[in-house]
Amino acid sequence: MSNKSSPIGIFDSGLGGLTVFKAVRRLMPGEDIIYFGDTARVPYGTKSKEAVISFSKEIAEFLSARGVKLLVIACNTASSLALEEVRAITRVPVIGVIEPGARSALGATSNGRILVTGTTATVTSGAYRKVIKKLEPGAFVFEKACPLFVPLVEEGWCGKKVTKLVASEYLAPLRKRGFDTVILGCTHYPLIKKIIIKALGGRIKIVDSAQATALEVRADLGARDLLNPARRGRERYIASDAPDKFKALAFRLLSIKVKNVEVKRF
Amino acid sequence: MSNKSSPIGIFDSGLGGLTVFKAVRRLMPGEDIIYFGDTARVPYGTKSKEAVISFSKEIAEFLSARGVKLLVIACNTASSLALEEVRAITRVPVIGVIEPGARSALGATSNGRILVTGTTATVTSGAYRKVIKKLEPGAFVFEKACPLFVPLVEEGWCGKKVTKLVASEYLAPLRKRGFDTVILGCTHYPLIKKIIIKALGGRIKIVDSAQATALEVRADLGARDLLNPARRGRERYIASDAPDKFKALAFRLLSIKVKNVEVKRF
Structure with a gap:
């Protein structure tokens, strides 16, 4: 069962979804967030619908097993092609960016x-x-x-x-x-x-x-009384490949200082 | 055991390796060729060494199981990062482009x-x-x-x-x-x-x-007395995603008319 201290799960094909991560963090500083970037298979934008659905379901299952209280698909391509399919296999609410x-x-x-x-x-x-x-x-x-x-x-x-x-x-x-x-x-x-x-x-x-999606995340958690009142939430970053490049790009593109990136290969 | 009528296996992260395919076809019109493009995970050029090795081994095993007499890694990135690792798990000779x-x-x-x-x-x-x-x-x-x-x-x-x-x-x-x-x-x-x-x-x-690699392919097959004397070899195209895009790009970029692309997902 989800509770206030459960993390929010956010995933993207790579690093772009960190713009959504940043907006969520700014609006809800107390939340624990797990961010997953599928850097082994990035980009999604040139792949087929079947592939994007299959990748998205795999990640949704992975994050669900980590007890997230809400799942955000922070990737326009995956939100466009796989939102319904991910919802069908996920117990918690799933919010896309579209x-x-x-x-x-x-x-x-x-x-x-x-x-x-x-x-x-x-x-x-x-x-x-x-x-x-x-x-x-x-x-x-x-x-x-x-x-x-x-x-x-x-x-x-x-x-x-x-x-x-x-x-x-x-x-x-x-x-x-x-x-x-x-x-x-x-x-x-x-x-x-x-x-x-x-x-x-x-x-x-x-x-x-990004901002609109973060507002929807807050509205959903508020409605379910699941907002975390903590002062400072934790972040966890997971990527399917190249953790060092993830760190470097996160800093260069978005000024996010990532200390540690775990690797999960599919 | 390989024989003259066994196919040549060629793989690439996507379509670029078709330049090698074309050179091989021109030089050895009698050969059967299986071309594999890893379009679900393309590009390789921005991925880590570990990921490229793992993808390449998976494809090499897949092509080996189809009885190829020679394996060509028609991708510079995979040839750079995974040649030794592919050779270690493959019984037939493996030729890279480097x-x-x-x-x-x-x-x-x-x-x-x-x-x-x-x-x-x-x-x-x-x-x-x-x-x-x-x-x-x-x-x-x-x-x-x-x-x-x-x-x-x-x-x-x-x-x-x-x-x-x-x-x-x-x-x-x-x-x-x-x-x-x-x-x-x-x-x-x-x-x-x-x-x-x-x-x-x-x-x-x-x-x-491409041309230099095709010459090496012919030299290797000649030395092992495995050149196919047939007049017109067959082609088989396999991709891990988006067969229609494969067809369209093969024609647009390389003027290759591909009738059928099989899909093999990993």
């Missing part, structure tokens, strides 16, 4: 025209479009895959001319389409937020799912 | 100054440098990781300005270092060969390992 992001975008838009950026798998799944249209059938949603953003961010080229050129290649043709809101539908994208805004012409509201 | 490429470079260079380009894992392993220095201790070898080349090629941006800019970012600072030969130490790189040459200033000999 619905919180979609709601956030609907709150932000004035003209109902929303652009979604993400990996090929997320965009192909149409997950954001489906959720937005269910909540607001009148909204106009356009989805654009930007597969080079993740490798560019992981190369640390967040401010380089090359990255601006890639963003412009993907997004400049969409400038005249009247979008007033863009969803950063991949956890790496907030790291090149300014470049994305500029490529889109400058005047556009940005929605990233 | 040694043929290194020999080819030593044949091509006039001044003994060789530049090696590749993935982060290949470059970090120092595999090319070690082999070259063993064969020719007086050679000067410099290795440069170019991790964005693979995603750029897979995006199909082989002629774009962005790709030129990335190549220039990686390679232009090396122009004045007097290299007369560059090894394309990743099976994707031949697809942007011209851009790489230009970024290096234009006057440099290019070595890709």
Whole structure:
């Protein structure tokens, strides 16, 4: 049985989900958090639905066995393709990043025209479009895959001319389409937020799912009276490969100092 | 026991190894070939040595069980990190791409100054440098990781300005270092060969390992009297994920028409 001191489980294909981890930590400093990054099989965004479902279920089972009180899929691709499948095998609530992001975008838009950026798998799944249209059938949603953003961010080229050129290649043709809101539908994208805004012409509201997801986590735990009143929660990091690279990237990309990364191979 | 009609097994982390497949096919039209692409776990170039060894052994066992008479590791990263480990568990000869490429470079260079380009894992392993220095201790070898080349090629941006800019970012600072030969130490790189040459200033000999590896395959089979005299060999393609994407990319990148891709998940 879950109780207040049970940890929250968060997983992602790699490190990008640490943006969600950070938002959860900021909002709920007393919680224990287990973060799992599937660094042996990253990226998910170019893989098939079957593969992403199989990987996600494996990780959900692994984290469930560690007694989490809530599971967060902090990966847009896995949330798009595997949310229902993970829910079906998990006893605790499972929160993905798509619905919180979609709601956030609907709150932000004035003209109902929303652009979604993400990996090929997320965009192909149409997950954001489906959720937005269910909540607001009148909204106009356009989805654009930007597969080079993740490798560019992981190369640390967040401010380089090359990255601006890639963003412009993907997004400049969409400038005249009247979008007033863009969803950063991949956890790496907030790291090149300014470049994305500029490529889109400058005047556009940005929605990233991390903050919205953290709010949903707090609401769920509050409703179940499972918020941990401790002053300072603990963190545990687990990766399926390359713990040193995990540490280095966590610091370089997100200024998170990770002392220890356990390795769990599948 | 192997015989003339046994197939050749070729594997890669994904599709890049099809460049080796093509060279083998051209040189030995009568051979049956089984090609395995580990598309569920691609790329290898950013993963740890342990992970690459474990993946490679799994695939080698899978192909061995299919009675191959020779195994080709058509992936620079896996050849760099896992050749000995695969040899240790395989009864038939195993040929990687590093040694043929290194020999080819030593044949091509006039001044003994060789530049090696590749993935982060290949470059970090120092595999090319070690082999070259063993064969020719007086050679000067410099290795440069170019991790964005693979995603750029897979995006199909082989002629774009962005790709030129990335190549220039990686390679232009090396122009004045007097290299007369560059090894394309990743099976994707031949697809942007011209851009790489230009970024290096234009006057440099290019070595890709595919042709050299195919020659070594023929030499090995010839020496063991295992060359297949058939007129037209068969091909079998197996991938660990996303067979449709495999087909599409094989055609788009390498003009190979793949009719059927079997799926083997690990």
